[in-house]
Amino acid sequence: MKKKISRNDSSKLRAVPGDLRRHNRGLVLEYLFRASTVSRTALAQATGLTPAAVSRITRELVEAGLVRELAREGAPAARGRPQVDLELCAEGAYVIGIGVGAFEQWVRIADLRGECVSRRPVQLLDQSSARSALKVLVGEIRALLTLAKIPRKRVLGAGIASAGVVDRQKGLIIESPNLGWHDLPVARLVSDALRLPVCVESMHHALNLAEEGFGKNAGKASGAGDTVLVNASMGIGASVMEQGRIVRGRHSAAGQIGHMSVAGATGLCTCGRKGCLDTVASGYGVLRRLGLVPPRKVAREHDAAAARKLLSAIERERQGEPRVRRAFHASGAELGNALNAVRAILDPQRIVLAGPLAGTLSYVKGVQARLDERKAGEPREAAAPLLVLGTHTPDSAGACLALTEFAFGGTLELADLVR
Ligand SMILES: [Zn+2]
Structure with missing residues (x-):
C-alpha cells in the first residue's frame, strides 16, 4: 500500500471528521481489495490506522454489506474474542465501466472485487451526434443493470475510458477526433442521465492505471x-x-x-x-x-x-x-x-x-x-x-477507474448504499 496515514492524524478527524472518515474507509476497502482476506490487526498494521479506528470502520462496512467476517478455523480465541478474518463482499457494491474508442465500444458491470458481472458491445459510431451517442450508451447501461438485477443503490459510479484528449478534473473530452467529439462535458451528461457519479479518463491513461494497479500485470x-x-x-x-x-x-x-x-x-x-x-x-x-x-x-x-x-x-x-x-x-x-x-x-x-x-x-x-x-x-x-x-480492455480500465475513484477514493457514503 502506497497510501498511508499516521495515527497522529486523529487531529484531522476533529477538523474534518466526514472527509477523514471517508478517506480511511477508502484505505481499508482498497487494502481488503488487494489482500483478499486479512485480520483487523493486520489491517491496522498495514494502513497505519489505530485498532479502534479499524474496528469502527470495519463494523460500519460489515453493516453496510461491503465486508464480511470469516471465522478462522481452529484459531484459538484471543482475550476471549474469536479470531476472524475479513474479506470484501463482491456483491456488496458494483461499478460501471465504459470503453469508448474508434475501434470498439463496450459497457460492463464489475463487482466490488473488480470481476466482470456482465458486459456488452455498443454501436456508437454511426450515431449522428455526441449527445445521441451518449443516449445509446446510457440506454445500454440501464439494460445491463436491469438484466443483471442489480439494485441501483448498490452502484457506486461509472468510469469512462475514452479515446482522445481528456481533462479528468473537469470531466471533459477536450478532443476526440476519431469519435468526432469536442469539448464534451461527458462526465456531467452521463452522470445526469444515470444519476450516478461519473469520471472520465483518456483511454491510454486509464489502461496504464489499470495495468499498474489491477490484475495480472499489477x-x-x-x-x-x-x-x-x-x-x-x-x-x-x-x-x-x-x-x-x-x-x-x-x-x-x-x-x-x-x-x-x-x-x-x-x-x-x-x-x-x-x-x-x-x-x-x-x-x-x-x-x-x-x-x-x-x-x-x-x-x-x-x-x-x-x-x-x-x-x-x-x-x-x-x-x-x-x-x-x-x-x-x-x-x-x-x-x-x-x-x-x-x-x-x-x-x-x-x-x-x-x-x-x-x-x-x-x-x-x-x-x-x-x-x-x-x-x-x-x-x-x-x-x-x-x-x-496488456490484460485490460478499455471497459475494464473504466471499471478500475470507477473503483479507484468511488470505492477507494474517499467519497463513499455508506448511507447511500442502504437507503
Ligand atoms: Zn499525425
Whole structure:
C-alpha cells in the first residue's frame, strides 16, 4: 500500500471528521481489495490506522454489506474474542465501466472485487451526434443493470475510458477526433442521465492505471511505476507513468507518439501532416500495407468500416496467412523503432503493449525485435525494458477507474448504499 496515514492524524478527524472518515474507509476497502482476506490487526498494521479506528470502520462496512467476517478455523480465541478474518463482499457494491474508442465500444458491470458481472458491445459510431451517442450508451447501461438485477443503490459510479484528449478534473473530452467529439462535458451528461457519479479518463491513461494497479500485470517489474503503455489500435496512443504518476503534459495531451515523424514515411496522417508513426505502425498502417484501405487524400479520421477491416485482418493473422503476418510484423517493427526513441528519453522499467494489435503475435514480435537491438550509447549491461502485454480492455480500465475513484477514493457514503 502506497497510501498511508499516521495515527497522529486523529487531529484531522476533529477538523474534518466526514472527509477523514471517508478517506480511511477508502484505505481499508482498497487494502481488503488487494489482500483478499486479512485480520483487523493486520489491517491496522498495514494502513497505519489505530485498532479502534479499524474496528469502527470495519463494523460500519460489515453493516453496510461491503465486508464480511470469516471465522478462522481452529484459531484459538484471543482475550476471549474469536479470531476472524475479513474479506470484501463482491456483491456488496458494483461499478460501471465504459470503453469508448474508434475501434470498439463496450459497457460492463464489475463487482466490488473488480470481476466482470456482465458486459456488452455498443454501436456508437454511426450515431449522428455526441449527445445521441451518449443516449445509446446510457440506454445500454440501464439494460445491463436491469438484466443483471442489480439494485441501483448498490452502484457506486461509472468510469469512462475514452479515446482522445481528456481533462479528468473537469470531466471533459477536450478532443476526440476519431469519435468526432469536442469539448464534451461527458462526465456531467452521463452522470445526469444515470444519476450516478461519473469520471472520465483518456483511454491510454486509464489502461496504464489499470495495468499498474489491477490484475495480472499489477506490480510486475516491481518497484516500477515507471511504465510506458502503448495502446495500438486504429491509431497509436501512449501513456507515460513516472513513479506511479501519469505524466499529462501542459494540455493533457502528453503521449501522442502516433504523431512522431518517421524517416522515409510519406503517407498523409489523420492530423494533416505526412509521415507520422500512425501511418506506418498503427492498425491503419497494417491496412495500408495490405492494400485494404486507399491512400488518404485528405486528413480524415478512421471510420467504423476500417475498424471492421482491421478485425478481419487480425483474424487472418491468427490463421497464419504469411502476407498478413508480414504486414503486422513490419508495422510492429516501426513501433519498436519509435519505442527505442521513447526509451532513450525516459528509460522506463517496462513497456505495456495494449490494444487489439497487441493480440497478434507477429506485431508483438516486430516490436520486440527492435527493442532487443542494442542501442548506441546504452550501457553494455542494459537490458531492454520488460515488454508485457496488456490484460485490460478499455471497459475494464473504466471499471478500475470507477473503483479507484468511488470505492477507494474517499467519497463513499455508506448511507447511500442502504437507503
Ligand atoms: Zn499525425
